[in-house]
Amino acid sequence: MNPADPLSMSAAQMAAALRAGTITSRALVDAHVARIEAVNPRINAVVQTRYEAARAEADAADRRLRQTTDKSALPPLLGVPCTLKENFAFAGYPQVSGLVARRAAIADRDAPTVARLRAAGAIALGFTNTPELCMWMETHNRVYGRTGNAYDAAHTAGGSSGGEGAIIGAGGSPFGLGADVGGSIRFPAFFNGVFGHKPTPGIVPNTGQHPLPEGAMNHNCVTGPIARRAEDLWPLLNILAGPDGQDPVCSAGALKGDPARVRLDRLRILSLPDNGRRRVAGDLREAQQRAANWLAAQGRGLHVPRLRPLRSSFEIWSALMQEAQPQPFAAQLGQGRRIPVLREFLKWGAGASAHTLPALVLAAIESLPMPHGRYARLGRELREALIDAIGDDGVLLFPPYTRAAPRHNWPMATPFDFAYCGIFNVLGFPVTQVPLGLNRRGLPLGVQVVGIPGNDAVTIAVAQALEKQFGGWVMPNSPTRAE
Known part of the structure; x- marks a missing residue:
C-alpha cells in the first residue's frame, strides 16, 4: 500500500491528511471520480452520480478546514468521499432498488444513516447498484443492468450491496453503506476483496431503505459499513449507531468495547471448514486455515466445535425469515x-x-410448504449452542461461501449456498468479512469472523489483525501476499 496514494488510503488516513493540510478534499474527490470513470464502464457499479455536487461540497470542506484553528472540533469525516447503496434514501436522488415500477422514485429525505454520514462530513460521489428489491446474491436488475466483479467483470460482484463491494474493491471509493439480510454486505465484500461488517441487530437503524424492513425483520436485516481498510469499520459503526425513533429494534443502539482493547493472546479461536452439507473449495479452505493457524498461535489455541445443526442452515434461515416476514x-x-x-x-x-x-x-x-416450526426451534437451539461454543472471549472463523466469486448466473445452480452467510442474520450474530489475498485466478479469498451478539468490537479487532498479517485489500491487477 502506498499511503500517499488517495486510492489506497483509508478514510481515517484521509481525514488525518486533510487536517494536516497535506491533501485537499477536492483532490480526494477528483481522484476517486477519475477512478470511477475509469472502471465503471467495465463493472457498472455506480448507477447514479452527483459529481458536481460532490466537488462543491469538497470545496466547502476545504474552506472550512483552512478557516478552522481547532481541527479536533471538525466533523470526523469532513471532506472524505464515499459511495452509497442506491436503496438508501438520499434527498433529491433516485431510490429505485432495481424495480422497474419504481423508475421514477425520488427520495424526499435522507435515511438516518445517510444523514449521519453527511453530518460527519462524508461526501457522497454516487449511488451503487442492487439486485431487484435487494433480494438476491447477484446484482442485476431491469433498470440499471448487471454489475461485474472488481477483479474480473465476467464474475459476480455479489449482492445485494454488489455495487458497493465492486466500486470499493476497484478502488473507486474508500467506504460505503450496505444492508444485509442474508449476506448482502458480506458477499460483496468477499467477492470483491474488501472488508464488510454485519452488526449485531439493534445497533444501526434500517429506516429509509427500500424495501423497508418491518417489525421483526429489523432483527434479520441490518445496516453496516463496507470499507477498503479494516481500521474504518469501527469509526463508521460509531457514526451509524444509535436509535432513530422509528426502527423498533434499534431502541438502544449501544456499542460496547473497543477493538483497540481486544487482546489476541486472550482469544479463543474456533474454526469450521464447512457447514457439514456443502463442501468448500480447496483454495478457500486453505486460506481460512492459514488465518486460523496464525490467530491460534497468537491466542489460546485452535478449536473445532461440533455444530451439527449448521447442516440445516438454509432451512433455519427460511423458517426464521418466514416468522419475521410481514409481507410476501x-x-x-x-x-x-x-x-x-x-x-x-x-x-x-x-x-x-x-x-x-x-x-x-x-x-x-416462498409459498412452498416447509416444516417451519421444527426448523425455527432448531435455529434457536443452534443460537444457544453457538453462544456457548464461542463465548465472550472467542471468535468463530467460517467460510462466507463455497468458493471464490463464480461467473455470472452460476449461483442459480447452487441457490442454497448463500446460507453460509444467511444463517448468522437470523441468529443475530455480528460478523466481519475479511479479505485473505487472491487465488491463482486472481479472485479474492476471505473468511467470516463471527462473534457472539454484542461483540462487534472483537470481530473487528480480529479483522484488523488479519489485515496486518495477510495484507487485506489488494488493488486489482497488483500483487498480493497470500501467506
Whole structure:
C-alpha cells in the first residue's frame, strides 16, 4: 500500500491528511471520480452520480478546514468521499432498488444513516447498484443492468450491496453503506476483496431503505459499513449507531468495547471448514486455515466445535425469515399487490417480464410448504449452542461461501449456498468479512469472523489483525501476499 496514494488510503488516513493540510478534499474527490470513470464502464457499479455536487461540497470542506484553528472540533469525516447503496434514501436522488415500477422514485429525505454520514462530513460521489428489491446474491436488475466483479467483470460482484463491494474493491471509493439480510454486505465484500461488517441487530437503524424492513425483520436485516481498510469499520459503526425513533429494534443502539482493547493472546479461536452439507473449495479452505493457524498461535489455541445443526442452515434461515416476514416477496414486487408469478414466468421466457429470474424464483418458492416450526426451534437451539461454543472471549472463523466469486448466473445452480452467510442474520450474530489475498485466478479469498451478539468490537479487532498479517485489500491487477 502506498499511503500517499488517495486510492489506497483509508478514510481515517484521509481525514488525518486533510487536517494536516497535506491533501485537499477536492483532490480526494477528483481522484476517486477519475477512478470511477475509469472502471465503471467495465463493472457498472455506480448507477447514479452527483459529481458536481460532490466537488462543491469538497470545496466547502476545504474552506472550512483552512478557516478552522481547532481541527479536533471538525466533523470526523469532513471532506472524505464515499459511495452509497442506491436503496438508501438520499434527498433529491433516485431510490429505485432495481424495480422497474419504481423508475421514477425520488427520495424526499435522507435515511438516518445517510444523514449521519453527511453530518460527519462524508461526501457522497454516487449511488451503487442492487439486485431487484435487494433480494438476491447477484446484482442485476431491469433498470440499471448487471454489475461485474472488481477483479474480473465476467464474475459476480455479489449482492445485494454488489455495487458497493465492486466500486470499493476497484478502488473507486474508500467506504460505503450496505444492508444485509442474508449476506448482502458480506458477499460483496468477499467477492470483491474488501472488508464488510454485519452488526449485531439493534445497533444501526434500517429506516429509509427500500424495501423497508418491518417489525421483526429489523432483527434479520441490518445496516453496516463496507470499507477498503479494516481500521474504518469501527469509526463508521460509531457514526451509524444509535436509535432513530422509528426502527423498533434499534431502541438502544449501544456499542460496547473497543477493538483497540481486544487482546489476541486472550482469544479463543474456533474454526469450521464447512457447514457439514456443502463442501468448500480447496483454495478457500486453505486460506481460512492459514488465518486460523496464525490467530491460534497468537491466542489460546485452535478449536473445532461440533455444530451439527449448521447442516440445516438454509432451512433455519427460511423458517426464521418466514416468522419475521410481514409481507410476501411477490407482494413486494407488486408494490403491495402480489404479482401473478406464473404469468410473469411465461413473460420472462418470452423476454417481456419487467422482473429478473431470481426474483421470480424467490417469489415462487416462498409459498412452498416447509416444516417451519421444527426448523425455527432448531435455529434457536443452534443460537444457544453457538453462544456457548464461542463465548465472550472467542471468535468463530467460517467460510462466507463455497468458493471464490463464480461467473455470472452460476449461483442459480447452487441457490442454497448463500446460507453460509444467511444463517448468522437470523441468529443475530455480528460478523466481519475479511479479505485473505487472491487465488491463482486472481479472485479474492476471505473468511467470516463471527462473534457472539454484542461483540462487534472483537470481530473487528480480529479483522484488523488479519489485515496486518495477510495484507487485506489488494488493488486489482497488483500483487498480493497470500501467506
